[in-house]
Amino acid sequence: MPYEGLPTFCVVQAATNCHGLRREFGEVQGTSNPFDGMSSSAPFLSDLNADGLLDLILSAKISSDKYILKYYINIGNFTNAAFVEQKGSNNPFNDMHSSSMEKPFLVDLNADGLLDLVAGSELKVLVFFSSTLN
Ligand SMILES: [Ca+2]
């Protein structure tokens, strides 16, 4: 078995051959959708406050060439996410306004235990922000 020990799944619209665990995805709408009312072309989830729950970061366009990052802390639990926007000094990205924030994601790129920010833009430039503790 080439994928022995690894979780596998397939997505099918109609019953066909599926090797591994079969998963089907159904859209969740309205208030049952924890992202109801939010919009972004580049959402991503990461446990930014290290409480074990995935938080939400959205890139939002504020002018023709500027983006900001909105931060939503997850106040739900492991089975029901609930996001509340953090503004001002509660948003660690509050002072970042840049054309380079269109497609952000967090990763610990330098293996220091702190998530760093990598972001791309319409200009196809990748920018890197190394995080530090204050
Ligand atoms: Ca969290």
Ligand SMILES: [Ca+2]
């Ligand atoms: Ca890091």
